[in-house]
Amino acid sequence: MSLISTATLNGAFDRIPVIDIGNASTPAQRVALAHEIRDACMNVGFFYITGHGIFQGTIDSLVSAMEAYFSLPLETKMKLYHKEFANFQGYSPMLTSNINPANTGDLNEGFKIVWEELMPKENDERSTNSGSMVKPNMWPEEPAGFREAYLNFYHAAIGIGKLLFSLFVLALDLPETYFDDKTKNPTVTMRTIHYPPQMGTVDDGIIGTGAHTDFRCFTILWQQPDVQALQILNSEKQWINAPPIPGTLVIKRPARTMDKCGDTSSFPPISLTCHIADDIFKSTVHRVVNRSGVHRYSVPLFFGADHHVKVEPIASCVSPDQPPKYEAITAGEYMHQRLREMYRLVSV
Ligand SMILES: O=C(O)CCC(=O)C(=O)O
Ligand SMILES: [Fe+2]
Numbered sequence: 001m002s003l004i005s006t007a008t009l010n011g012a013f014d015r016i017p018v019i020d021i022g023n024a025s026t027p028a029q030r031v032a033l034a035h036e037i038r039d040a041c042m043n044v045g046f047f048y049i050t051g052h053g054i055f056q057g058t059i060d061s062l063v064s065a066m067e068a069y070f071s072l073p074l075e076t077k078m079k080l081y082h083k084e085f086a087n088f089q090g091y092s093p094m095l096t097s098n099i100n101p102a103n104t105g106d107l108n109e110g111f112k113i114v115w116e117e118l119m120p121k122e123n124d125e126r127s128t129n130s131g132s133m134v135k136p137n138m139w140p141e142e143p144a145g146f147r148e149a150y151l152n153f154y155h156a157a158i159g160i161g162k163l164l165f166s167l168f169v170l171a172l173d174l175p176e177t178y179f180d181d182k183t184k185n186p187t188v189t190m191r192t193i194h195y196p197p198q199m200g201t202v203d204d205g206i207i208g209t210g211a212h213t214d215f216r217c218f219t220i221l222w223q224q225p226d227v228q229a230l231q232i233l234n235s236e237k238q239w240i241n242a243p244p245i246p247g248t249l250v251i252k253r254p255a256r257t258m259d260k261c262g263d264t265s266s267f268p269p270i271s272l273t274c275h276i277a278d279d280i281f282k283s284t285v286h287r288v289v290n291r292s293g294v295h296r297y298s299v300p301l302f303f304g305a306d307h308h309v310k311v312e313p314i315a316s317c318v319s320p321d322q323p324p325k326y327e328a329i330t331a332g333e334y335m336h337q338r339l340r341e342m343y344r345l346v347s348v
Contacts, residue, residue, distance in 0.1 A: 022051020
């Protein structure tokens with residue numbers, strides 16, 4: 001682990017670790033990385049990665065495409081209004097989402113895509129088998145090169161996600177293949193986001209993205225260099241800045257990935273634990289507040305398990321004295337439930 005250590009303040013983190021994942025080809029290297037990741041997940045829940053291998057050109061093309069897209073007139077963007085599509089793919093205008101029910105709305109606009117091969121395949125098992133991915137992506141007519149720019153970045157990030165799945169599993173002292181049957185066609189959603197600057201007096205009920213926890217296994221986030229906006233909450237209820245560090249991506253472990261048994265060997269499969277409330281461990285609550293005076297862009301990719309996989313506690317964590325807190329639900333249903341809440345289609 002380099003640069004920033006997980007120094008603590010009364011047990012609360014005030015720094016976010018940086019982990020170089022560039023050397024992960026041998027089992028010993030992966031185990032060493034898994035230890036660093038375990039430490040980061042238990043103490044902070046967020047970490048930066050270097051050595052991710054995504055070419056700068058791939059990032060630059062994506063950024064140009066999203067900047068050009070978001071500067072189009074609203075009525076052009078609304079042709080792909082996301083609420084008309086079952087899985088919320090496409091365009092979401094400012095203030096459509098409200099991820100923190102205590103707030104009034106999220107001051108951002110976004111464009112969301114899911115899995116798609118760059119070169120369409122016949123009998124694409126992944127598209128047909130994955131419940132949340134059966135709807136094809138919607139692509140705007142302009143700017144030129146938008147689809148390629150988006151999919152090139154998406155597929156590069158999928159490669160990192162695969163490695164991270166295995167490192168998370170090793171970090172739990174489980175066999176590296178443990179997740180394989182639960183992530184055959186994992187749901188991976190990529191959202192590109194534009195945050196306008198908030199100037200002058202700001203209504204605290206409307207910020208870029210309200211305080212929340214993500215609701216899948218983990219998130220890989222690219223954030224625009226030089227603009228501080230992302231913050232995470234520590235156990236002392238202090239907002240800690242997660243500034244962009246050149247050449248890095250941010251990895252967010254979702255909250256509540258640890259079960260109430262409270263030790264890493266009983267740590268259940270990460271994606272399956274959103275429902276296993278833990279009030280013991282720190283949650284990685286985060287928010288975005290863009291008071292930088294300039295426009296900010298970011299790109300989270302949300303990695304989930306296969307649609308049909310059940311979200312339930314592992315057997316060793318429940319007993320007659322300690323029954324499950326929540327009813328079992330599939331990963332796909334759970335995700336849709338949270339998205340419907342976020343996009344105000346059901347009240348919370
Ligand atoms: O824009 C960011 O930096 C983070 C966005 C985020 O937290 C989310 O979309 O879940
Ligand atoms: Fe988030």
